[in-house]
Amino acid sequence: VLFGLGFGVGTIARPALLADRYGTAAYASLNGALTLPVTVAKAAAPLMAAGIAQFAGYPSVMAAVAAACALGALCLVAYDRRERAGGAPA
Numbered sequence: 336v337l338f339g340l341g342f343g344v345g346t347i348a349r350p351a352l353l354a355d356r357y358g359t360a361a362y363a364s365l366n367g368a369l370t371l372p373v374t375v376a377k378a379a380a381p382l383m384a385a386g387i388a389q390f391a392g393y394p395s396v397m398a399a400v401a402a403a404c405a406l407g408a409l410c411l412v413a414y415d416r417r418e419r420a421g422g423a424p425a
Contacts (some may be wrong), residue, residue, distance in 0.1 A: 383399075384400075387399055
């Protein structure tokens with residue numbers, strides 16, 4: 336239920352956030368650039384998880400997911416710090 340709620344809110348909020356942050360002139364290009372890696376990851380993740388599970392066991396799959404989440408969190412923190420320092424484009 337919480338996953339569905341988060342996914343639904345993200346679906347509704349994404350266009351508004353992109354338009355507010357970057358304007359509407361380049362919305363389609365930005366949305367496409369952001370959607371491509373997400374779509375590829377969603378398509379490849381089950382196959383990669385199955386391969387990792389076959390090779391190293393299911394706990395390794397969970398470790399890989401945790402590592403990917405940690406990397407994503409670190410990237411968000413680094414981006415936020417850069418933006419606060421004035422290094423990110425508006």
